[in-house]
Amino acid sequence: MTSYALLGLLTFGDELTGYELKQRADSTLRFYWQSPAMSQVYSELARLTSHGLLRKQREQRGTTYALTPQGRETLERWMREAPVGFPVFKHPQALHLMIGHLTDTTTLVAMLEDYLEQVTTAHADLTEVRRSLAVADGVGEVFHYPSLVADWGLAHFDSELEIARKTMARLRAEEPPAAGATGSDAPAVTSRPGESSEPGA
Known part of the structure; x- marks a missing residue:
């Protein structure tokens, strides 16, 4: 899933360095998906590039990556055909x-x-x-x-x-009341054995 997530983050019309892609993942994916570590981002970028799904280009700010037509086709096929599944609830x-x-x-x-x-x-x-x-x-x-x-x-x-x-x-x-609490400020009235608790008895 991480590879598809990274491909998806490159579908917004811009080319990103690995660091910029990590920043985008941290600001978006982390709210509903586990954001990949920096090392994982670079390893996935290398793998996706080797499979022709990304192209890389040297620029002044570093090596940037962009989606290739094959990469977009792969992502679109995954969107159409891959079962989405039910989210794993870990709370x-x-x-x-x-x-x-x-x-x-x-x-x-x-x-x-x-x-x-x-x-x-x-x-x-x-x-x-x-x-x-x-x-x-x-x-x-x-x-x-x-x-x-x-x-x-x-x-x-x-x-x-x-x-x-x-x-x-x-x-x-x-939550049960604290020990000794009666729910009233008035003292409890008790009777001795054989005596009535009724007033005037």
Whole structure:
């Protein structure tokens, strides 16, 4: 999949160096796909070039890479024919929550509070990406489809924030009262054996 992802990042009409391609991957792929390491980017570029899917050219800023007609045809065939499959859902917070009986509510709530901060930061980062795409996000423009993915990602983050907040509220509501708490400031009335607790009895 990494090779197709890198080919896809070169379909926007520009030629990129390996470093620039890595930067584009970090600013886009990381929100919905694992961004490849720098070493992987260069190894894939070399492999794709050797198969005729990319052409490279020496420029002042370094070696740049561009999609060849064969590369575009390969990518288009993959888009048409390859099964998309179902995304693998790997959620560390959900895994910890599943075995939450091994810890306490305070620990679980703290975990979700930390997750809320992470999602909020990612949402802000993706919002900036979305703003950068607005210059050409109309139908038929170069960033139309990337903008759809960015909007999808923002909706996903909104959903994650809502789920985490509701889960935190539920955990807090289900937390048992502290030891000795009666729910009232008034002292409990007790009776000795054989005595009535009714006033005036």
